[in-house]
Structure formats: structure tokens, C-alpha cells
Amino acid sequence: MAVYTHVSAERIARLLEGYDVGTLVSAKGIAEGVENSNYLIETSENRFILTLYEKRVDASDLPFFLDMLDHLAQRDQPVPPAITDRDGRRIQTVEDRPACLIAFLPGVSLGEPNADQSGATGEALGKLHAALADFSNTRPNTLSLAGWHDLADKCGAALDEIEPGLGATVNEELTYLDAHWPESLPRSAIHADLFPDNVLMLGNRVTGIIDFYFACTDIRAYDLAVTHAAWCFDDAGTGFDAERSNALISGYDAQLRLSDAERAALPILARGASLRFLLTRAWDWLNTPADALVTRKDPLAFLHRLQFYRNADRGIFGG
Amino acid sequence: MAVYTHVSAERIARLLEGYDVGTLVSAKGIAEGVENSNYLIETSENRFILTLYEKRVDASDLPFFLDMLDHLAQRDQPVPPAITDRDGRRIQTVEDRPACLIAFLPGVSLGEPNADQSGATGEALGKLHAALADFSNTRPNTLSLAGWHDLADKCGAALDEIEPGLGATVNEELTYLDAHWPESLPRSAIHADLFPDNVLMLGNRVTGIIDFYFACTDIRAYDLAVTHAAWCFDDAGTGFDAERSNALISGYDAQLRLSDAERAALPILARGASLRFLLTRAWDWLNTPADALVTRKDPLAFLHRLQFYRNADRGIFGG
Numbered sequence: 001m002a003v004y005t006h007v008s009a010e011r012i013a014r015l016l017e018g019y020d021v022g023t024l025v026s027a028k029g030i031a032e033g034v035e036n037s038n039y040l041i042e043t044s045e046n047r048f049i050l051t052l053y054e055k056r057v058d059a060s061d062l063p064f065f066l067d068m069l070d071h072l073a074q075r076d077q078p079v080p081p082a083i084t085d086r087d088g089r090r091i092q093t094v095e096d097r098p099a100c101l102i103a104f105l106p107g108v109s110l111g112e113p114n115a116d117q118s119g120a121t122g123e124a125l126g127k128l129h130a131a132l133a134d135f136s137n138t139r140p141n142t143l144s145l146a147g148w149h150d151l152a153d154k155c156g157a158a159l160d161e162i163e164p165g166l167g168a169t170v171n172e173e174l175t176y177l178d179a180h181w182p183e184s185l186p187r188s189a190i191h192a193d194l195f196p197d198n199v200l201m202l203g204n205r206v207t208g209i210i211d212f213y214f215a216c217t218d219i220r221a222y223d224l225a226v227t228h229a230a231w232c233f234d235d236a237g238t239g240f241d242a243e244r245s246n247a248l249i250s251g252y253d254a255q256l257r258l259s260d261a262e263r264a265a266l267p268i269l270a271r272g273a274s275l276r277f278l279l280t281r282a283w284d285w286l287n288t289p290a291d292a293l294v295t296r297k298d299p300l301a302f303l304h305r306l307q308f309y310r311n312a313d314r315g316i317f318g319g
Numbered sequence: 320m321a322v323y324t325h326v327s328a329e330r331i332a333r334l335l336e337g338y339d340v341g342t343l344v345s346a347k348g349i350a351e352g353v354e355n356s357n358y359l360i361e362t363s364e365n366r367f368i369l370t371l372y373e374k375r376v377d378a379s380d381l382p383f384f385l386d387m388l389d390h391l392a393q394r395d396q397p398v399p400p401a402i403t404d405r406d407g408r409r410i411q412t413v414e415d416r417p418a419c420l421i422a423f424l425p426g427v428s429l430g431e432p433n434a435d436q437s438g439a440t441g442e443a444l445g446k447l448h449a450a451l452a453d454f455s456n457t458r459p460n461t462l463s464l465a466g467w468h469d470l471a472d473k474c475g476a477a478l479d480e481i482e483p484g485l486g487a488t489v490n491e492e493l494t495y496l497d498a499h500w501p502e503s504l505p506r507s508a509i510h511a512d513l514f515p516d517n518v519l520m521l522g523n524r525v526t527g528i529i530d531f532y533f534a535c536t537d538i539r540a541y542d543l544a545v546t547h548a549a550w551c552f553d554d555a556g557t558g559f560d561a562e563r564s565n566a567l568i569s570g571y572d573a574q575l576r577l578s579d580a581e582r583a584a585l586p587i588l589a590r591g592a593s594l595r596f597l598l599t600r601a602w603d604w605l606n607t608p609a610d611a612l613v614t615r616k617d618p619l620a621f622l623h624r625l626q627f628y629r630n631a632d633r634g635i636f637g638g
Contacts, residue, residue, distance in 0.1 A: 010431060011430075012427075025425045027427050028359055030348060032348075040347055042425070108345060
């Protein structure tokens with residue numbers, strides 16, 4: 001849960017004076033995302049999110065994220081672009097942090113999506129990728145194979161404190177992925193973190209795709225694999241839901257046809273996706289005090305997914 | 320900063336079905352208050368706050384707080400009443416906690432109120448007390464003299480860990496207040512915690528008085544003294560602001576005439592108010608890990624106020 005930096009109402013009112021968005025009516029710190037401080041702001045004209053970027057977002061990456069949002073918003077994708085101030089600037093400095101005023105989108109993040117909602121998310125991701133085909137900015141994915149090796153090294157022997165044998169499992173998986181990771185699949189800018197938290201819905205309709213702060217240039221089908229790992233299991237990662245899985249893949253494929261090579265690569269991409277969240281959660285787990293007020297997310301929920309994908313029949317991805 | 324209990328969007332949508340308030344459009348966990356979990360909820364018809372009462376609010380006190388809000392709302396005071404569901408109930412159970420759906424009020428909490436805003440708050444408090452003259456429910460103030468003794472005993476020698484000599488100062492003050500605390504001043508239901516956090520404003524206008532969870536039956540002028548301690552100093556409690564003080568007292572007096580006895584008692588009531596926040600902050604300070612994500616509020620900010628009120632010319636309260 002967020003809101004790390006306090007911003008006074010007076011400071012927010014002064015910030016809004018630089019924009020053509022009306023005057024401040026309400027401002028509430030909200031628990032949105034885990035990386036940044038966010039305020040839900042109401043003005044006399046509209047609602048907005050004010051985001052202050054905390055240390056986990058590199059300010060030099062912001063133009064990539066904001067250009068990507070602008071590109072998508074111009075193509076009618078349900079994403080929240082940054083608002084430009086009267087001088088055409090999107091990035092401000094508030095309380096010594098880079099900050100953006102961002103469009104507010106309606107919709108709620110689901111706790112337990114059903115198959116229809118999973119299908120709608122697959123469609124939304126397919127449309128997102130299609131709309132990104134002519135987006136030329138690039139940002140390396142620092143959380144791909146090389147990044148996973150770094151994280152595994154940094155965690156080191158402590159991985160076995162989380163679960164005995166976890167270090168060996170991670171190393172074995174890294175060796176496998178090093179040897180078999182696909183290199184020639186279609187690439188583009190991807191979201192790379194499309195958990196249910198980051199999809200706003202009204203009923204079965206996707207009204208918002210948010211939190212682009214892991215977006216990067218990588219294999220397009222890897223984004224679908226991340227989304228699959230995020231949407232098609234229970235929280236513990238033990239209960240796989242075949243209906244949600246079929247709906248997600250079909251929804252995507254209906255918007256952006258998966259090639260045979262992409263479909264064939266989904267199992268290994270999903271193994272990589274599972275390892276990515278296993279490792280980032282393991283690192284956070286080892287570096288967050290057990291009594292801290294932030295919730296530590298269980299790394300083992302992604303070990304369970306990894307084990308599922310290792311053993312799964314390739315038919316689960318259809319085709 | 321709050322949001323202790325996670326409530327899923329699905330649970331909120333189901334809760335709203337019991338009310339005649341439209342369907343769920345958005346729900347954001349907000350950092351409002353320090354005692355409860357709060358969600359800012361938008362429906363197809365309106366906006367609301369959903370509050371889950373955590374352990375510091377006793378469920379048996381809720382009817383008093385809610386009746387007080389209803390009483391005030393019926394008398395056009397800017398307070399947020401609880402919404403009744405289709406069966407006429409105001410209190411629900413959500414995630415095993417008592418919970419209320421509450422009206423949303425516009426306005427922002429000021430970080431640094433000016434004299435006009437302080438005056439408007441004095442007027443609002445005077446009107447609030449006037450409107451409570453015929454409110455007959457009662458709730459003892461557990462944070463008055465007897466409660467301060469209890470807190471001082473529970474903190475014990477640890478008070479001197481916060482500042483050497485603090486324990487002796489507290490005991491000396493308790494002895495003085497025991498001997499001189501006024502007993503015959505007008506009493507009514509009071510807010511008892513009217514810090515700038517709990518007053519919503521638009522410009523110089525009070526649009527909301529919120530967070531009634533310390534409300535109780537006590538000396539009316541004590542509520543003004545609490546508000547004085549809360550509004551007329553800088554955060555550190557060292558910089559007294561005479562303009563804000565004069566505006567606050569005059570604003571109150573213009574709405575509800577202070578008797579000579581009330582005015583004469585303000586210095587001792589303000590000493591009591593300072594001791595109350597000194598002691599509750601000291602207790603929290605001693606019982607909150609220094610690295611916790613909740614901000615520990617400095618108890619010494621109210622030691623400084625206590626020292627100010629001990630030495631202040633009684634003329635600062637006008638008359």
C-alpha cells in the first residue's frame with residue numbers, strides 16, 4: 001500500500017495553477033500501485049491522479065512511459081495519459097520527486113476475475129500490442145534473463161531461507177532458460193506487468209490499463225505469458241483455471257493472431273514470467289521486515305506457477 | 320496513513336447492492352484518518368467513503384457517533400452522515416469489521432491554515448456546538464483527567480526516554496489539573512479532535528467536519544481549547560500564531576457567546592488539551608517501531624504547547 005510522500009493541499013493547489021484543469025476541490029492519498037505515491041484529485045472540471053515517482057522508478061525512464069501512454073491514448077486505447085501543463089510539460093517536480101498529473105479512469109481492479117473478464121483482458125492486450133506496432137521508442141527489459149541472473153546472484157544462499165532447495169531450482173531453471181529462450185519472436189513495447197491490479201474493469205469491460213512502470217521492449221508473446229501467469233491461477237499459484245486461460249489466449253488471438261512459433265513458445269515464456277516474479281518477490285521478501293506495514297507478496301506463489309508450466313501439457317495454450 | 324484491511328471490488332459491489340446508491344464505478348483505498356480503513360467509492364450516482372472500523376474504534380460507540388452525525392446533518396452542519404441501506408441499517412460487517420458507507424464531502428485539509436481559515440473553523444465549531452445543544456446521547460470522555468492519569472501510569476518511566484524530565488513534568492501538570500480542572504462549565508457532545516486534518520475547506524469556507532471517532536460528552540469550551548492547540552501553532556508547537564488564535568476565538572464567540580467563566584477557563588483547558596495529545600502521542604511513540612511505515616507524531620510538539628499555555632498571558636484568549 002502506497003502514499004509514501006505527503007503533499008499538502010496548498011502544494012497541490014499551486015501545482016494545478018500551472019495547468020488548465022480547474023481548481024482544487026478534493027485530494028486524497030490513495031493506495032494505488034506499490035512503487036509510487038498517488039493522490040486522487042478532483043478539480044472543478046475533472047478528476048486526475050497525481051503520481052510522485054519514488055526511488056524504484058528511474059526518472060530517465062519517464063519519457064518512454066509517457067510517450068507510450070500518449071501513443072496508446074491517441075489510438076483510443078484505455079490508458080491514462082499524462083496531462084501537459086500550460087508550458088507543454090508533462091513532468092513536474094513535487095517534494096523533490098518527479099511527478100505527473102495523469103488522467104483518471106473509471107473502473108475497479110478485480111480480486112477474482114472470471115473467464116469473461118479474463119477474455120476481455122486478452123482482447124485488450126491484443127489491441128494494445130497492435131496499437132504499439134508503430135511505436136518506435138525502446139527501453140531494454142532490465143528484468144529479463146540477464147536481470148534474473150543478477151537477482152538470483154544477489155539473493156544467493158538466502159533463497160533457501162524462503163524454502164529449502166529454492167536456490168537449486170532457480171539455478172536449474174536459469175540454465176534451462178539460457179539454453180532455450182526464444183530470440184526471434186516478434187518484439188514491441190510491452191506492458192510486462194498486467195496483473196488484475198493493473199486492469200480497471202466495469203462488469204466484463206476493460207475501462208483502463210494502468211501502471212506502465214515496468215513497460216519495456218521485449219517479446220510480445222512474453223507479455224501474454226506474464227498476463228497468463230497473473231490471471232489464470234489462484235493467489236497461491238496452485239489452482240490453475242483452464243477456462244480463464246482459454247478465454248485469455250483466445251481473446252488475445254482474436255485481436256492479434258498468434259503465430260505457430262509464438263504459441264509454441266508460450267510454455268517457456270510463461271516459465272520465464274514465473275521466474276521473474278518469483279525472483280523479484282524473493283528479493284523483496286528477503287529485504288522487507290516481516291512486521292512492516294507493506295504486504296510482502298509470497299514468492300512461492302510463483303514457484304508453484306513455474307512448476308505448473310514445467311509440467312503442463314502444451315495444449316493448455318490452445319492452437 | 321491508513322488502509323489496513325483490503326476489501327475486494329467484488330465485495331464492495333455486493334455491499335452496494337444493499338443500498339439505493341447506484342452501481343460501483345471506482346473504489347480506491349485512501350489514506351484518511353489513522354484509526355480506520357477507508358475507501359473512496361464512486362457509484363453511477365454519487366461518491367461515498369466506505370469506512371471499516373479497526374480495533375481502536377469500539378463498535379459499541381458507533382451508534383453514538385452516527386447519531387451525532389445524523390443530528391448535525393439534519394441541522395445543516397457540514398458533516399458526513401452514514402447512509403442507511405434498504406433495511407434501514409447504518410452499520411454493516413465487512414471483512415469481519417464493523418463498516419459504514421458515509422457521505423463524501425468536497426474540500427481539502429489544509430497544511431498551513433491562515434487566520435481567515437482559522438476564523439472560519441472557529442465559526443464552524445461554534446455552530447456545531449449550538450446545533451448539539453438538543454442532542455441528548457452521551458458518551459464519557461475516556462481521554463480526560465482520569466484517562467490522562469492512566470496513560471501517564473502506563474507510559475511510566477519510559478516518558479523520560481522521550482525527553483529527560485518528561486515524567487516529572489507530566490506528574491506535576493496532572494497534580495495541577497486535578498486541583499484546578501473546572502467542573503461547572505457548559506457541557507455537550509463535542510468533537511474533541513478538531514485538527515486541520517479533520518476540517519475540509521474550499522478557500523476560506525468550511526465544507527466538511529470529519530472523523531468524529533473521539534467525539535464524547537465534555538466541557539464545550541474544552542473542544543475550543545483542543546482546536547486552539549491544534550490550529551494556532553506550527554507543527555513543532557514552538558511558533559504561536561496570535562492572528563490565528565484571535566480569529567479562531569472570535570469566530571467561535573460570534574456563533575456561540577463564550578461566558579466569562581468559559582473564557583477564564585480557556586488557559587487551563589488548553590493545558591489539559593496539550594497534555595491529552597502529549598500523552599497519547601507519547602504512548603504511540605513508545606509503542607510504534609521507529610522503522611514502521613506509519614508516521615510517529617512527535618509528543619514534544621505538545622509539551623511545547625503545554626509550556627506555552629502555562630506561561631501565556633490570559634489575554635491571548637481575548638475577552
